[in-house]
Amino acid sequence: MVKEIVRDEFFLQQKSAKATKDDIAVAQDLLDTLAAHREGCVGLAANMIGVAKCVIAVNLGDTDIAMLNPEIVKHSAKRYKTTEGCLSLVGERETERFETIEVKYRDMNFAKQKAKFSGFTAQIIQHEIDHCQGILI
Numbered sequence: 008m009v010k011e012i013v014r015d016e017f018f019l020q021q022k023s024a025k026a027t028k029d030d031i032a033v034a035q036d037l038l039d040t041l042a043a044h045r046e047g048c049v050g051l052a053a054n055m056i057g058v059a060k061c062v063i064a065v066n067l068g069d070t071d072i073a074m075l076n077p078e079i080v081k082h083s084a085k086r087y088k089t090t091e092g093c094l095s096l097v098g099e100r101e102t103e104r105f106e107t108i109e110v111k112y113r114d115m116n117f118a119k120q121k122a123k124f125s126g127f128t129a130q131i132i133q134h135e136i137d138h139c140q141g142i143l144i
């Protein structure tokens with residue numbers, strides 16, 4: 008179900024709790040909401056739809072992926088400076104991101120997954136994982 012986007016920075020700065028199997032429904036809402044904001048939005052975190060759980064949805068170009076409890080287990084030494092926007096915030100802000108990351112997470116069946124990402128996809132995932140930590144760009 009498509010949900011309303013939260014813009015309350017105080018709420019967004021709270022750390023999200025670990026997701027459980029029951030939060031797969033939240034992941035589906037995130038995917039639906041991401042699809043509804045296809046133009047100008049490449050990723051969402053659950054607190055952006057009012058649920059303080061570690062769930063994110065990321066656009067991979069031709070498909071979207073949901074991750075529950077995503078965690079960066081490895082990353083490149085190299086970081087680069089970039090600017091990012093956020094559906095919950097106004098304007099763009101400067102930040103630093105790793106070029107390559109390895110992420111472990113639970114998929115829509117709550118099965119354990121591990122995958123490597125680089126470039127723009129890795130950037131989106133880092134932005135959304137930051138949301139789970141209550142970190143805004």
Ligand SMILES: [Zn+2]
Binds near residue numbers: 092093094095134138
């Ligand atoms: Zn954001």
